[in-house]
Amino acid sequence: xxxxxxxxxxxxxxxxxxxxxxxxxxxxxxxxxxxxxxxxxxxxxxxxxxxxxxxxxxxxxxxxxxxxxxxxxxxxxxxxxxxxxxxxxxxxxxxxxxxxxxxxxxxxxxxxxxxxxxxxxxxxxxxxxxxxxxxxxxxxxxxxxxxxxxxxxxxxxxxxxxxxxxxxxxxxxxxxxxxxxxxxxxxxxxxxxxxxxxxxxxxxxxxxxxxxxxxxxxxxxxxxxxxxxxxxxxxxxxxxxxxxxxxxxxxxxxxxxxxxxxxxxxxxxxxxxxxxxxxxxxxxxxxxxxxxxxxxxxxxxxxx
Amino acid sequence: xxxxxxxxxxxxxxxxxxxxxxxxxxxxxxxxxxxxxxxxxxxxxxxxxxxxxxxxxxxxxxxxxxxxxxxxxxxxxxxxxxxxxxxxxxxxxxxxxxxxxxxxxxxxxxxxxxxxxxxxxxxxxxxxxxxxxxxxxxxxxxxxxxxxxxxxxxxxxxxxxxxxxxxxxxxxxxxxxxxxxxxxxxxxxxxxxxxxxxxxxxxxxxxxxxxxxxxxxxxxxxxxxxxxxxxxxxxxxxxxxxxxxxxxxxxxxxxxxxxxxxxxxxxxxxxxxxxxxxxxxxxxxxxxxxxxxxxxxxxxxxxxxxxxxxxxxxxxxxxxxxxxxxxxxxxxxxxxxxxxxxxxxxxxxxxxxxxxxxxxxxxxxxxxxxxxxxxxxxxxxxxxxxxxxxxxxxxxxxxxxxxxxxxxxxxxxxxxxxx
Numbered sequence: 001x002x003x004x005x006x007x008x009x010x011x012x013x014x015x016x017x018x019x020x021x022x023x024x025x026x027x028x029x030x031x032x033x034x035x036x037x038x039x040x041x042x043x044x045x046x047x048x049x050x051x052x053x054x055x056x057x058x059x060x061x062x063x064x065x066x067x068x069x070x071x072x073x074x075x076x077x078x079x080x081x082x083x084x085x086x087x088x089x090x091x092x093x094x095x096x097x098x099x100x101x102x103x104x105x106x107x108x109x110x111x112x113x114x115x116x117x118x119x120x121x122x123x124x125x126x127x128x129x130x131x132x133x134x135x136x137x138x139x140x141x142x143x144x145x146x147x148x149x150x151x152x153x154x155x156x157x158x159x160x161x162x163x164x165x166x167x168x169x170x171x172x173x174x175x176x177x178x179x180x181x182x183x184x185x186x187x188x189x190x191x192x193x194x195x196x197x198x199x200x201x202x203x204x205x206x207x208x209x210x211x212x213x214x215x216x217x218x219x220x221x222x223x224x225x226x227x228x229x230x231x232x233x234x235x236x237x238x239x240x241x242x243x244x245x246x247x248x249x250x251x252x253x254x255x256x257x258x259x260x261x262x263x264x265x266x267x268x269x270x271x272x273x274x275x276x277x278x279x280x281x282x283x284x285x286x287x288x289x290x291x292x293x294x295x296x297x298x299x300x301x302x303x304x
Numbered sequence: 305x306x307x308x309x310x311x312x313x314x315x316x317x318x319x320x321x322x323x324x325x326x327x328x329x330x331x332x333x334x335x336x337x338x339x340x341x342x343x344x345x346x347x348x349x350x351x352x353x354x355x356x357x358x359x360x361x362x363x364x365x366x367x368x369x370x371x372x373x374x375x376x377x378x379x380x381x382x383x384x385x386x387x388x389x390x391x392x393x394x395x396x397x398x399x400x401x402x403x404x405x406x407x408x409x410x411x412x413x414x415x416x417x418x419x420x421x422x423x424x425x426x427x428x429x430x431x432x433x434x435x436x437x438x439x440x441x442x443x444x445x446x447x448x449x450x451x452x453x454x455x456x457x458x459x460x461x462x463x464x465x466x467x468x469x470x471x472x473x474x475x476x477x478x479x480x481x482x483x484x485x486x487x488x489x490x491x492x493x494x495x496x497x498x499x500x501x502x503x504x505x506x507x508x509x510x511x512x513x514x515x516x517x518x519x520x521x522x523x524x525x526x527x528x529x530x531x532x533x534x535x536x537x538x539x540x541x542x543x544x545x546x547x548x549x550x551x552x553x554x555x556x557x558x559x560x561x562x563x564x565x566x567x568x569x570x571x572x573x574x575x576x577x578x579x580x581x582x583x584x585x586x587x588x589x590x591x592x593x594x595x596x597x598x599x600x601x602x603x604x605x606x607x608x609x610x611x612x613x614x615x616x617x618x619x620x621x622x623x624x625x626x627x628x629x630x631x632x633x634x635x636x637x638x639x640x641x642x643x644x645x646x647x648x649x650x651x652x653x654x655x656x657x658x659x660x661x662x663x664x665x666x667x668x669x670x671x672x673x674x675x676x677x678x679x680x681x682x683x684x685x686x687x688x689x690x691x692x693x694x695x696x697x698x699x700x701x702x703x704x705x706x707x708x709x710x711x712x713x714x715x716x717x718x719x720x721x722x723x
Contacts, residue, residue, distance in 0.1 A: 014717070050507040052704065069510075077507040081706070083500030100508040144504065 001063075003028040003152060003183045004049070009058035011044055018044040020207045022058070026152075026185060026200070031178055033198035033215075034187040035290075037298055040204045042187045043080065046154055049185075050077045062152075073102050076150035080157045080187075082141050086130040090121075093129060094144055101148040108147075115143045119169070134161050142170060146177065153177060155186040159193060171197065191291040203294065205301050215290070222293050225261040226286040227270065230254075235277040241265045242273070258286070342385035342413065347375045349392045352428060357420045363413065376404055385409075388417060395428055467669035468642060474592050474665040477530075478599055479635050482661075483628070485526035485600065486607040490620055492518055493611025493703070502703045511700040515612075516692075519604040523597075587677075591668050594681060599661030602688035603627065609695035612702030613710045613718075623715075630658035638666055645670040654680050657687025694719065 004026040011019040019041045026032045036042050047053045049060060051072050060067040062074070084093055091112065098108035116122040119139055129137060138161050146153060158174070159167045174184055174197060188194060194201060194215075201218065203211035211218060226245065232254055238244065242265070246258040255278075261270055267285070274280060288296075343364045348354050349372075357365050365388075368375050372389050379387045386405030393400065401421065403409060430440065493515075496502045505514060610623040634653065641650045645667045654664040654672075660680050668677070701718040702710075 047704070052503065052506050052511075053700075072507060075507065077504070079500070079503035079507070081500045082504060083498075084504075085495075085501060086499060097504065097508070100505065141504070 001028050002026055003063060004185075005061040005064075006045075006049070007059045007061070009045065009048060009055045009060070011041075011048060011053070011055050017207050019048070019055070022204070022209055024202045024209060024212060026183060028183055029178060029181055030183060030199040031174065031197050032183070032185045033194045033201040034185055034204065035189075035191075035194060035201055035294060036187075036204035038189075041207045042204055043156060045204070046077070046156055046185070046187060050075055050154060073148070074151045076145040076148065076153045078141060078145040078153075078155045078158060080160070082138075084129045084137060084140065086128070088129055089125070090127050090129060090132070090140055091125040094140065094147065097144045098147055103148055111147045111149075112143070115147050119143060135163060135166060138162060139166065142173075146173075146182075149182075151182060153182050153184045155184065157188055158186055159188065159190060191289065191294060194290045201290070203297055205298050210297055210301060211293070218293065219287055219290075222288050222296075223285070224288070227259050227261070227267060228256065228282075228284045228286050229259060229274065230256050230281040231274065232279040232281065233277070235274065239265075239269075239273060242270055344417075345375055345379060345382075345384050345387045346390070347372050347387065348390045350390050352393075352395070353390060353421065353424055356424050357417075363416055379404065380406070385413070390421075395425060395432075398425060470588070471642075471666040471669045472638070474588075474668075475635070475638060475662045478592075478596050478661050478665060479631060481526060481530065481596065482600055482603045482631060485522050486603050486627075488526070489519055489522050489604050490607040490611040490624070491617070492522060493608050493699075494614065494617065494620065497612065497703055497706075498615060506703065511703060512696045515605070515608050515696055515699045519601065519608055523600055523604065526600075588668055591677060591681075592665060595661040595665055595684070598681075598684045598688055602657060602661075602684070602691050603631065605688070605692040605695035609698040609702070612699040613705075613715060614702075615706065619710070630656075631662070634659040634662040638662070641666050645672075651676070655683055657684045660684055660687075 002025045004024075006022055006024050009019055009022040010017070022041075022045060024032075024034075024045075034042050034045070044053070048055045051067075051069065062071050088096070091109075094112045094116075095105065095108045098112065099105065103111070113122065116125065119142075121136070121139060121143075124132065124136070124140075129140070132140070142158070145155070155174075158170055162170060171193065174186070178184060186197075198215050200214050201212070202209050213221075230250070234253075234255060238259075241262045243260045243262065244257055245260055248256045250256055259270060261267065267283075271280070271283060341362060341364055343366055346353070346357065346365050346367045347370065348367065354367055357363075366384065368378075370378070375387055375389075386403055386409055389402045389404065391400045398421070403414065403417065427437070430437070496505070502514075509517070606627045607624075610620055610627065613623060614620045637649075637653065641647075641653070641663055644650060650663060650667055653659045654667055654676070660683065664672070664677070664680050697719050698715055
């Protein structure tokens with residue numbers, strides 16, 4: 001079941017179309033990657049979902065019903081450009097933000113203490129925000145995003161500004177939140193985190209969704225039936241259904257070949273043909289990385 | 305919310321009244337302190353003034369009969385404040401009176417001496433023209449016109465002076481409140497925008513709620529601060545003045561003259577009270593509260609809009625100007641309004657919402673027809689609903705815009721941009 005669905009979301013700023021007929025579906029309890037080059041309209045889409053701005057056209061459905069103004073309390077949003085009141089103390093700032101989300105004062109304090117303990121930052125309670133480093137502030141912001149236990153968590157570039165250790169901490173937390181039933185949308189340029197975390201993605205370029213679906217399906221769709229084979233002894237004269245794209249000599253009598261299978265054949269047939277000619281050391285399907293797909297798709301569009 | 309907890313708020317709340325009180329107290333203190341006794345040697349060659357000079361209690365005169373040269377020499381020895389030399393003078397043309405001293409004498413002392421000498425000379429002249437002092441006193445006439453306002457409920461004693469003062473105080477309080485706290489709204493919005501917390505918050509509350517929250521919040525803080533100032537300031541001032549009163553009244557014997565002065569004072573007080581009666585106090589207070597709050601909301605939302613449109617204080621200047629001009633303008637024309645509180649100029653200015661709070665408060669103590677007040681109030685309500693609407697449209701877009709150079713055309717575009 002999908003938690004969030006957008007239908008035909010469009011938004012223009014004067015003559016400029018920031019979004020054109022955006023349809024995305026975010027399944028429940030999944031991690032959804034919103035990808036796209038700078039200026040593609042990701043932040044605009046997020047702002048529409050969080051009801052900071054309104055779409056010119058289109059509807060947003062949350063759990064199959066139209067989203068209303070009250071639903072924003074179900075969302076936790078961590079913007080890309082984020083800040084805190086510098087003069088406030090960490091604890092009271094978190095309480096303030098939690099109360100804006102409708103938590104009672106008592107609940108707020110309890111939850112904040114729980115999360116601060118979890119992130120090992122409970123000692124910062126009485127510190128002023130301005131005395132914290134940028135990374136420390138990011139942690140506080142992350143806590144403020146999730147402490148009202150939102151159904152939908154939207155993170156815009158959550159890893160920027162974190163060192164690798166803290167980035168891992170946040171990553172583990174995101175996975176744990178999914179286990180606990182939250183749905184997470186995150187927008188990022190960092191393809192390795194998409195590779196690692198996302199179940200589903202949507203790729204937005206020039207105000208349009210150019211690719212959407214589960215990560216697995218997309219990879220299936222964009223794999224080119226190409227295999228990497230390491231083998232001993234050389235070979236010649238393969239069936240014309242198999243194209244040798246590349247052949248490197250690694251050592252004497254030891255090669256790595258990249259072979260694409262054309263329509264109608266399957267890997268087993270390639271294997272059986274090769275077995276007769278060479279000793280096979282390894283046989284791996286070349287699966288495109290999200291990075292490759294991203295670059296290919298975006299470039300394909302801009303070359304049109 | 306953060307504002308109240310800021311140290312500067314607490315400090316200003318306490319320091320403010322102290323400052324106000326000290327503005328009062330220091331001159332009083334200086335005035336009372338300055339009663340230091342000074343002795344002045346007098347060489348009177350004319351013979352007119354011997355034992356007749358008086359220095360208002362702060363000057364003692366030591367009449368010496370030596371010649372001027374030796375008197376001057378003696379001055380440096382006896383540490384007296386100075387030496388007054390009066391040569392033989394023509395009573396009609398008193399020239400050549402000289403004051404010698406080691407330091408520059410204060411204006412006070414010289415003024416005192418001149419007054420005393422003049423009085424003496426005048427008295428001599430009076431005697432010469434055979435008019436005695438009593439005749440002269442009886443010639444002086446004390447006159448002030450009592451103004452009576454004819455109203456529906458009968459005649460009431462009015463006083464332009466009291467009305468002016470009340471009007472001025474009310475108008476200026478509104479002016480300052482808008483200015484001080486309007487700027488605070490502006491700063492607050494800019495701070496939220498530059499610290500980028502705005503996006504976190506507007507994902508929880510509507511921009512309009514946030515803007516109104518900011519305006520009302522700052523207003524409440526301001527009101528608290530104002531009240532603290534008024535109470536503390538009033539308290540301290542009364543305390544200080546009563547302290548000095550005791551100090552001053554103690555040693556001075558009550559003379560017949562003073563009793564007379566007190567009578568006059570009592571008369572003045574009753575006059576003030578009478579004229580206060582002619583001013584409709586409940587109306588004045590209601591109007592003050594209304595204009596105070598409505599004007600604050602009107603200007604506050606405009607300041608919020610400006611704050612949202614810019615990235616820093618310097619950029620704010622160019623948009624602040626058109627907002628503050630009507631405010632400053634209304635303060636400048638106050639004296640013109642005073643001259644003619646019922647003129648058409650005053651009427652129109654007290655109808656235009658941007659100037660009406662300050663101008664109307666100036667006019668009300670002089671008596672304004674109820675329909676005019678009602679009209680002005682309704683226009684002000686319409687005005688502030690309009691500016692709030694206007695501001696919220698600019699605000700909701702402005703707060704999310706960063707780095708864009710904003711000019712009036714862009715602001716206009718934002719205004720008509722759909723949600």
